[in-house]
Amino acid sequence: MAPPGSLMRVAYMERGGRAREQCGRPASSENEIRGSAIMKPASKSCSESSEQDKYDLTVCEKCGHGDSEQEMLLCDGCDRGFHMFCLCPVLVTLPVGDWFCPLCSPTALVYEFPKVQKKIVDFFRILKPFHQVSPGCGEVRKRRRQSGGSLCRQKKSRRLLPYIPCSDPHRRLEQMASLATALTSVGVSFTDKLLYSFAPRMANTARLEKGGMQSMGKEDKGTLEACKAMCSRGEWPPLMVTHDSRQGFVVEADRHIKDMTIICEYTGEVDFMRHRTHDEGNSIMGLLFTEDPDEELVICPDKCGNIARFISGINNHSPEGKKKQNLRCVRYDVDGEARVLLIAIRDIPQGERLYYDYNAFQKEYPTQHFV
Numbered sequence: 001m002a003p004p005g006s007l008m009r010v011a012y013m014e015r016g017g018r019a020r021e022q023c024g025r026p027a028s029s030e031n032e033i034r035g036s037a038i039m040k041p042a043s044k045s046c047s048e049s050s051e052q053d054k055y056d057l058t059v060c061e062k063c064g065h066g067d068s069e070q071e072m073l074l075c076d077g078c079d080r081g082f083h084m085f086c087l088c089p090v091l092v093t094l095p096v097g098d099w100f101c102p103l104c105s106p107t108a109l110v111y112e113f114p115k116v117q118k119k120i121v122d123f124f125r126i127l128k129p130f131h132q133v134s135p136g137c138g139e140v141r142k143r144r145r146q147s148g149g150s151l152c153r154q155k156k157s158r159r160l161l162p163y164i165p166c167s168d169p170h171r172r173l174e175q176m177a178s179l180a181t182a183l184t185s186v187g188v189s190f191t192d193k194l195l196y197s198f199a200p201r202m203a204n205t206a207r208l209e210k211g212g213m214q215s216m217g218k219e220d221k222g223t224l225e226a227c228k229a230m231c232s233r234g235e236w237p238p239l240m241v242t243h244d245s246r247q248g249f250v251v252e253a254d255r256h257i258k259d260m261t262i263i264c265e266y267t268g269e270v271d272f273m274r275h276r277t278h279d280e281g282n283s284i285m286g287l288l289f290t291e292d293p294d295e296e297l298v299i300c301p302d303k304c305g306n307i308a309r310f311i312s313g314i315n316n317h318s319p320e321g322k323k324k325q326n327l328r329c330v331r332y333d334v335d336g337e338a339r340v341l342l343i344a345i346r347d348i349p350q351g352e353r354l355y356y357d358y359n360a361f362q363k364e365y366p367t368q369h370f371v
């Protein structure tokens, strides 16, 4: 069986390799990765000495230090230096092409989505207008189980639970507006499905997974479908997106969430990994890992996606980081199609930030600077 976790992917290693080749050269229009990878030059020639001095004096505008030059970016607008890990959010890939610092690219500001019901309904293409969610919503299956089996059997089966929306429609509107704010700010439209415009649906054949992929059972499939149906009716998962000065957009539990609850599916466009090796996205998710690398698939939420793309990663180089993990990213074979779900791995109190391990079984995503 494949390891349970899926992983967030970045083209960091390749990009980093190319970047280091550029060391010793100041920015020039001929440089393919101009600006992005302009680290301080490593060696000095006579003609380059004044440029060299300039780079030697460069310090990060955020922390004031000039160390970690391999991760120091120079802005193509103002020439100021910034550590990749001092940026908000932390930059994990070297940008391709020109890079402009936060002072030169005010477009990075958060755009607050209006809390207007009609606009929110249109943004998420909600099928039904807002209505009161009954207190038992999302608990139908739980009631059935209570009447049918012993507690002992319930614990053993470890079935997935549907999320339980907040009953207050105004609060749900706020939750949805918070996601619309985040999606709009990063230029992404909403989808709650996997989309197949780059790779065909038939390429996503779960049985091609190296070592096999766990199949989702009938009952869990029903739970997943119930979550999808709730979402399409505006019975939103109890999650709030907020903005953090170090992490960028983050997601918090907006009510108590039980262990084994489905938080969301990871959605976006499905593409072949080979098409995305030079992609700048920091939210690419592994979907299918096959014997033939050409057949490997990823989910790319850079144009369309949902709340999953905003959930934080733990720093898996530190014990404190590991303690924060409250979700697991799990890949399932659902009727032959590989899907990625984020699932609570313990009870999560209201207000707690959601975290999972971006590196569940491969160690490609650099999280050493994560907070």
Ligand SMILES: C[S@@+](CC[C@H](N)C(=O)[O-])C[C@H]1O[C@@H](n2cnc3c(N)ncnc32)[C@H](O)[C@@H]1O
Pocket: 089, 090, 091, 092, 186, 246, 247, 248, 249, 250, 282, 283, 309, 310, 311, 312, 313, 314, 315, 369, 370, 371
């Ligand atoms: C999948 S995105 C998460 C959404 C992101 N926060 C945003 O605003 O778009 C992954 C990126 O979020 C940031 N991030 C996620 N978890 C973090 C953490 N624990 N500490 C610092 N930055 C984090 C990093 O910039 C990372 O590359």
